Amino acid sequence: MNNAKDNYEIAINDLVYKPGQNLMEIINLKTFGKLNQFIDTIKAQVGRYIKNHKLRQILEFPVLFLGAKPSNTPAFYNFMNYADFGLGTWHPKGGMYMVVEAIKKLSADLGVKIIYDTAADSINIKNKKVVSVSSKGIDHECDILLSGADYHHTETLLPAAYRQYSESYWQSRTFAPSALLFYIGFDKKIENVSHHTLFFDTDFELHARAIYDTKTYPENPLFYASFPSKTDTDAAPAGKEAGIFLIPLAPGLKEDNDEIRKKYYSIIIDRLEKATGQTIRDNVIFHDSFSVNDFISQYNSYKGNAYGLANTLLQTHILKPQLKSSKVKNMYFTGQLTVPGPGVPPSLISGKIVSELIIKKNQSS
Numbered sequence: 001m002n003n004a005k006d007n008y009e010i011a012i013n014d015l016v017y018k019p020g021q022n023l024m025e026i027i028n029l030k031t032f033g034k035l036n037q038f039i040d041t042i043k044a045q046v047g048r049y050i051k052n053h054k055l056r057q058i059l060e061f062p063v064l065f066l067g068a069k070p071s072n073t074p075a076f077y078n079f080m081n082y083a084d085f086g087l088g089t090w091h092p093k094g095g096m097y098m099v100v101e102a103i104k105k106l107s108a109d110l111g112v113k114i115i116y117d118t119a120a121d122s123i124n125i126k127n128k129k130v131v132s133v134s135s136k137g138i139d140h141e142c143d144i145l146l147s148g149a150d151y152h153h154t155e156t157l158l159p160a161a162y163r164q165y166s167e168s169y170w171q172s173r174t175f176a177p178s179a180l181l182f183y184i185g186f187d188k189k190i191e192n193v194s195h196h197t198l199f200f201d202t203d204f205e206l207h208a209r210a211i212y213d214t215k216t217y218p219e220n221p222l223f224y225a226s227f228p229s230k231t232d233t234d235a236a237p238a239g240k241e242a243g244i245f246l247i248p249l250a251p252g253l254k255e256d257n258d259e260i261r262k263k264y265y266s267i268i269i270d271r272l273e274k275a276t277g278q279t280i281r282d283n284v285i286f287h288d289s290f291s292v293n294d295f296i297s298q299y300n301s302y303k304g305n306a307y308g309l310a311n312t313l314l315q316t317h318i319l320k321p322q323l324k325s326s327k328v329k330n331m332y333f334t335g336q337l338t339v340p341g342p343g344v345p346p347s348l349i350s351g352k353i354v355s356e357l358i359i360k361k362n363q364s365s
Contacts, residue, residue, distance in 0.1 A: 005086055008079035010034065011338045016346065019353050020317045020339035022212055024212040038074040038313060057204045064248055067176035067310020069208045077311065089196050094234045123157045129329045144358060151321050151337040153300035162327045164218055169283055174315060176307035176342055177248040178292050185286035186241040195230040199223050215250040223247045223268060252303035256292040308342030323354045332358060
């Protein structure tokens with residue numbers, strides 16, 4: 001954990017706030033001294049310290065969302081364990097959507113006009129500059145275009161000559177997992193669970209293999225469960241419980257239908273009852289799901305991924321899609337497919353980094 005803390009501080013102070021424009025941004029005495037941890041793996045490092053099988057699984061699990069198995073993930077990424085166990089997991093009162101509401105309020109205070117329910121149909125270029133974005137027959141003129149939508153999708157809205165990355169490029173990328181999520185309301189409090197609960201009652205290696213090797217649905221999945229109403233009274237009415245369940249899946253799965261979702265819903269309920277020693281199936285008053293097809297239809301997410309590009313060495317820093325277009329003078333990108341990477345905090349940080357790039361560019365011109 002001390003090593004993980006050291007790596008976390010290097011990541012935060014020396015890596016994540018860099019725009020990924022040249023390699024010298026991240027080469028210094030601190031990072032140079034950690035080169036061995038980019039050769040070593042999480043699995044090997046954990047194995048040297050921890051002998052208990054279950055503890056090993058807990059320390060290896062967080063990197064599952066980075067896009068590779070622990071046996072293929074550089075040991076440097078153990079900083080995720082410090083973030084989990086050292087800093088703890090934080091929850092905004094009222095739920096994650098409160099972050100969205102806060103950004104919306106700040107935008108209004110700054111005079112930002114938000115246009116809803118308006119999908120972009122095309123990005124229009126003149127003299128290598130974006131002049132407008134077309135939507136529903138209306139051209140919205142702009143001086144600068146910053147896209148926080150899926151990077152691949154945004155580039156498909158451009159004329160082909162102005163796309164930086166080809167379809168073969170995206171096909172060759174290694175993506176982090178997609179997910180099958182269930183949102184469930186219970187008419188009673190659920191016992192023997194915490195706000196954040198991990199279910200490790202099946203084989204971790206088999207689930208990881210299904211995501212990264214065979215790219216199939218896992219037979220007996222591990223899953224994460226969040227019961228926000230355990231600590232947040234706004235999450236459910238008194239005496240009731242809200243549950244959110246997440247199963248990591250391989251991105252690009254061709255099948256996603258009601259039959260598959262019903263199967264995994266039943267697996268989760270059965271496992272929850274068995275692990276917590278209570279009956280709950282008849283106490284479900286609401287449930288909904290969200291998976292690969294929804295990530296695609298609602299977010300234009302490439303291959304239905306939920307966590308962006310995998311954090312492999314060949315997809316790190318300058319090897320990620322760039323924040324600024326190399327072909328369109330006034331076009332920028334932000335979000336989980338560029339630096340610093342996937343997840344809510346990195347995506348928000350990405351917005352901060354690109355805003356500084358835009359300000360710097362405007363000041364110099």
